Amino acid sequence: MSAAPEFAQPASLPPTSEDYHAxxxxxxHWWSPTLFSLVLDRPESFRFISGQFARLGLPVEGxxxxxxxxxxxxVFDEHLxxxxxxxPNGPFTQALKHVQAGDTLYVDKxxxxxxxxxxxxxxxxxxxxxxxxxxAPFMSILRDPYTWDTFEHVVLVHSVRDGNELAYLEWxxxxxxDEIFGEYAERFRYVKVVTREAVRGAFDKxxxxxxxxxxxxxxxxxxxxxxxxxxxxxxxxxxxRQMKTVxxxxxxxxxxxxxxxxxxxxxxxxxxxxxxxxL
Ligand SMILES: Cc1cc2nc3c(=O)[nH]c(=O)nc-3n(C[C@H](O)[C@H](O)[C@H](O)COP(=O)(O)OP(=O)(O)OC[C@H]3O[C@@H](n4cnc5c(N)ncnc54)[C@H](O)[C@@H]3O)c2cc1C
Ligand SMILES: NC(=O)c1ccc[n+]([C@@H]2O[C@H](COP(=O)([O-])OP(=O)(O)OC[C@H]3O[C@@H](n4cnc5c(N)ncnc54)[C@H](OP(=O)(O)O)[C@@H]3O)[C@@H](O)[C@H]2O)c1
Numbered sequence: 001m002s003a004a005p006e007f008a009q010p011a012s013l014p015p016t017s018e019d020y021h022a023x024x025x026x027x028x029h030w031w032s033p034t035l036f037s038l039v040l041d042r043p044e045s046f047r048f049i050s051g052q053f054a055r056l057g058l059p060v061e062g063x064x065x066x067x068x069x070x071x072x073x074x075v076f077d078e079h080l081x082x083x084x085x086x087x088p089n090g091p092f093t094q095a096l097k098h099v100q101a102g103d104t105l106y107v108d109k110x111x112x113x114x115x116x117x118x119x120x121x122x123x124x125x126x127x128x129x130x131x132x133x134x135x136a137p138f139m140s141i142l143r144d145p146y147t148w149d150t151f152e153h154v155v156l157v158h159s160v161r162d163g164n165e166l167a168y169l170e171w172x173x174x175x176x177x178d179e180i181f182g183e184y185a186e187r188f189r190y191v192k193v194v195t196r197e198a199v200r201g202a203f204d205k206x207x208x209x210x211x212x213x214x215x216x217x218x219x220x221x222x223x224x225x226x227x228x229x230x231x232x233x234x235x236x237x238x239x240x241r242q243m244k245t246v247x248x249x250x251x252x253x254x255x256x257x258x259x260x261x262x263x264x265x266x267x268x269x270x271x272x273x274x275x276x277x278x279l
Pocket of ligand 2: 034085086087088131132133159160161162165193194195196206207208235236237238239240242
């Protein structure tokens with residue numbers, strides 16, 4: 001990895017430094033050459049709901065660059081954790097990939113987003129379907145006691161190209177050993193999907209194919225239904241579009257503020273201006 005760039009004082013600041021926290025990075029963990037997690041100090045005043053995202057900022061060549069990042073850590077953690085891709089030529093991640101423990105990262109004081117389980121009404125099976133870094137909000141939701149008080153069954157499906165992109169694999173595979181959440185392991189299913197190499201114990205078909213063919217239901221032992229299913233989608237916009245169609249074909253409805261249905265999503269990869277685009 002090349003040397004960290006100097007984060008000189010930027011020429012143009014965001015509206016005012018009262019709008020963001022300057023946080024110290026505690027650690028950086030690389031899962032693959034293009035995927036890493038960051039742990040930051042958490043200010044006591046930074047509150048959020050599991051599933052929400054924050055805006056991270058860095059001065060890059062004298063200008064501020066801000067990007068949306070789902071929060072991975074639990075609402076109860078004393079730190080903030082994020083999972084990041086490295087986009088070739090991406091203005092933000094080409095700078096972020098150089099940060100190290102002890103460096104400063106800027107975090108907007110506000111939190112955003114409606115990919116939260118409080119949007120559902122009475123459904124008992126939570127299905128969280130993610131591609132790539134779409135895993136991030138679901139890590140926070142999994143680590144929230146509210147999830148386990150609210151849902152009887154919880155499924156996490158994570159689809160990646162290569163096996164080394166299965167972030168948090170060890171913790172997810174050994175969920176039963178977690179000090180706090182291990183007692184819920186019987187109610188949890190973790191399904192791995194690796195589409196571009198053969199990995200033992202992982203499906204090789206994309207999520208919509210697994211759902212449409214019934215393979216996913218067969219694997220976890222629970223079925224989708226309008227009465228029981230709360231489905232959350234995060235990741236590739238193509239996956240979101242296809243899943244919406246497949247699930248609607250099974251009688252599930254889109255969750256809107258005005259009518260709390262079964263399907264909720266976050267447009268994770270879209271540029272921020274398009275994040276409310278109609279799928
Ligand atoms: C609500 C929301 C939540 C997000 N949460 C995360 C997160 O938790 N982790 C994360 O790494 N990114 C997340 N993103 C994307 C993030 O905001 C940036 O786009 C990303 O950090 C890349 O920034 P960049 O400036 O390097 O490239 P950009 O110029 O922002 O992106 C260039 C292109 O790279 C692709 N791309 C960007 N981000 C991703 C991604 N995560 N996975 C696959 N392709 C991508 C897209 O095709 C995009 O058009 C989120 C975006 C939104 C809108
Ligand atoms: N992952 C890498 O090795 C890597 C490295 C450098 C740069 N990048 C760039 O980063 C961007 C994102 O890469 P990513 O791997 O995180 O995300 P991605 O391309 O969205 O792939 C993540 C997972 O989502 C699946 N997927 C893609 N489209 C889908 C759809 N319409 N329906 C269902 N599943 C779908 C992929 O399956 P398929 O494999 O079948 O597509 C893969 O399993 C890409 O633009 C890529 O060029 C990726």
